[in-house]
Amino acid sequence: MATxxxxxxxxxxxxxxxxxxxxxxxxxxxxxxEACANGHPNDQDCQQKECGCS
Known part of the structure; x- marks a missing residue:
């Protein structure tokens, strides 16, 4: 079994x-x-600058 x-x-x-x-x-x-976990409050950016998911 894989983990x-x-x-x-x-x-x-x-x-x-x-x-x-x-x-x-x-x-x-x-x-x-935290930004992703909290749903990007106040358009807070993802910690990975290249992601741009906010």
Whole structure:
């Protein structure tokens, strides 16, 4: 059986892949940064500048 160690950020528009060890867990989903986890309040940008998912 394989163990998942990383996955795509749960933010629908985000392109980031995040390590589950470093991810921000919220409501059973995993996010790459606080901005994505909180739904980009005040158009806050993703921590990965090249992503542009906000």
């Amino acid at each position: 998942v160690t990383s996955m795509k950020c749960a933010c629908e528009k985000c392109l980031c892949v995040v390590s589950l060890e470093d991810a921000i867990a919220k409501d059973g989903k995993y996010y790459c940064c």
